[in-house]
Amino acid sequence: MLPRRSDFPDDFIFGAATAAYQIEGSQFGGAGPSHWDSFAETPGNIADNSSGARACDHYHLWEGDLDLMRAAGFDAYRFSTSWARVMPDGRTPNPQGLDFYDRLVDGMLKRGLKPFLTLYHWDLPAALADRGGWRNRDIALWFADYARVVHARLGDRLASTATLNEPWCIAWLSHFLGHHAPGLRDIRATARAMHHVLLAHAQGIAALRAEGAKNLGIVLNFETAHPADDSQQSQLAAQRQDAIYNQWFIRALMGQGYPPAALEGLEPHLPQGWQDDMQAIAAPLDWLGVNYYTRTLHAHAPGLWPNDQASHGPLPKTQMGWEIRPEGLSEFLLRLSRDHIGDLPVHVTENGMALATSGDITDDQPRIAFIRDHLLACQSALARGVNLHGYFYWSLLDNYEWAHGYGPRFGLVHVDYDTLARSPKASWHAFRAMLGG
Numbered sequence: 001m002l003p004r005r006s007d008f009p010d011d012f013i014f015g016a017a018t019a020a021y022q023i024e025g026s027q028f029g030g031a032g033p034s035h036w037d038s039f040a041e042t043p044g045n046i047a048d049n050s051s052g053a054r055a056c057d058h059y060h061l062w063e064g065d066l067d068l069m070r071a072a073g074f075d076a077y078r079f080s081t082s083w084a085r086v087m088p089d090g091r092t093p094n095p096q097g098l099d100f101y102d103r104l105v106d107g108m109l110k111r112g113l114k115p116f117l118t119l120y121h122w123d124l125p126a127a128l129a130d131r132g133g134w135r136n137r138d139i140a141l142w143f144a145d146y147a148r149v150v151h152a153r154l155g156d157r158l159a160s161t162a163t164l165n166e167p168w169c170i171a172w173l174s175h176f177l178g179h180h181a182p183g184l185r186d187i188r189a190t191a192r193a194m195h196h197v198l199l200a201h202a203q204g205i206a207a208l209r210a211e212g213a214k215n216l217g218i219v220l221n222f223e224t225a226h227p228a229d230d231s232q233q234s235q236l237a238a239q240r241q242d243a244i245y246n247q248w249f250i251r252a253l254m255g256q257g258y259p260p261a262a263l264e265g266l267e268p269h270l271p272q273g274w275q276d277d278m279q280a281i282a283a284p285l286d287w288l289g290v291n292y293y294t295r296t297l298h299a300h301a302p303g304l305w306p307n308d309q310a311s312h313g314p315l316p317k318t319q320m321g322w323e324i325r326p327e328g329l330s331e332f333l334l335r336l337s338r339d340h341i342g343d344l345p346v347h348v349t350e351n352g353m354a355l356a357t358s359g360d361i362t363d364d365q366p367r368i369a370f371i372r373d374h375l376l377a378c379q380s381a382l383a384r385g386v387n388l389h390g391y392f393y394w395s396l397l398d399n400y401e402w403a404h405g406y407g408p409r410f411g412l413v414h415v416d417y418d419t420l421a422r423s424p425k426a427s428w429h430a431f432r433a434m435l436g437g
Contacts, residue, residue, distance in 0.1 A: 003376060008378075016077065030085070033084065036181045036402075056415050066104075074431070076159060085097035114159035120163065134175070144203040151213055164201055168248070170197050187266070190266070190269070216285065218285065222336075228299035233300035293350075329348070333346065345387050350394040351391065352393055397415050413428055
């Protein structure tokens with residue numbers, strides 16, 4: 001069983017989250033190609049050689065998916081608009097795509113769901129990737145234009161808007177580790193992307209503020225970084241990982257500057273004059289989104305900075321091989337409150353577990369335990385003064401898990417990828433019992 005709804009503040013928001021490319025289907029509604037489409041078509045990039053071309057066909061089946069949200073008793077739905085659908089060439093609005101999101105937002109409101117929009121969840125139009133993507137400083141202005149177009153159509157009905165989802169994944173995972181589109185392994189490209197994502201956020205926030213938008217934030221991911229052993233080298237490796245992953249973005253957003261342990265290797269590759277952007281990057285936010293899943297262990301490996309090795313330890317693991325460590329969530333919420341954001345409102349915008357299906361596709365008791373323990377971590381943070389306003393489970397549906405393809409199943413609802421039939425799992429029913437759906 002999950003904790004009681006009454007154990008949380010009356011205005012605490014419970015929701016579930018999705019992302020456009022992972023569920024909608026990129027071949028529908030006049031969408032243009034994104035860099036994820038080309039990345040997926042490149043042999044060896046995706047575990048099962050799949051793509052998001054059809055995904056869960058949420059583009060056509062969205063009404064039933066929203067019915068599942070309402071029936072479970074959720075308060076809010078965190079969704080993203082696809083830049084490649086709204087602007088197939090990255091610059092020109094697509095009425096068909098905007099009409100889809102118009103219907104989707106109206107459908108949420110009709111069902112009593114608060115629309116929590118994320119403007120960018122990784123589906124960069126291929127036309128902008130051709131122009132350098134996140135390596136090109138101009139992307140900040142392109143993004144601001146996109147934000148204005150979406151706000152003009154949807155802004156009057158949104159409960160909140162986040163600019164970007166997980167800048168670390170947009171920049172580091174994709175340009176240094178090469179695991180996500182565009183699949184680069186280039187420290188110069190990485191440094192530029194690490195800065196330009198924040199500049200795009202700043203330009204997007206400024207554009208939305210000028211249009212009168214309210215309740216604006218950004219979604220960052222955090223991952224506990226512990227040393228793999230007691231050696232000084234492993235301690236330094238964990239500190240460097242923490243600086244890159246957990247400090248780079250939040251420090252800049254809060255006007256605290258980039259962390260020295262990360263600048264050591266990245267500063268020579270940052271764009272000239274980057275310091276002049278830091279004041280704009282630190283423009284006030286209305287809330288912060290926190291995504292939390294796991295911890296990793298780090299050890300130094302020989303070679304040029306940074307060449308540390310990451311692994312997972314002895315704790316129980318999800319289908320992704322990620323350690324289950326709920327106390328890390330409360331640790332980050334407390335750390336953020338203490339060191340960076342003070343009493344700025346915060347939402348847990350993603351937290352979830354991939355669990356392989358068994359004979360009974362709806363039986364996922366380990367997921368219920370995972371959710372229970374992380375909700376208890378939220379309660380612990382609340383009790384210690386964190387200004388926590390909501391929890392969004394990732395994800396509503398089993399979906400396209402990026403480079404892992406369709407293998408990992410994060411959903412509260414099982415999706416048969418052949419028939420697209422939806423089957424609520426035990427975890428969906430547990431939320432329904434908790435929330436009175």
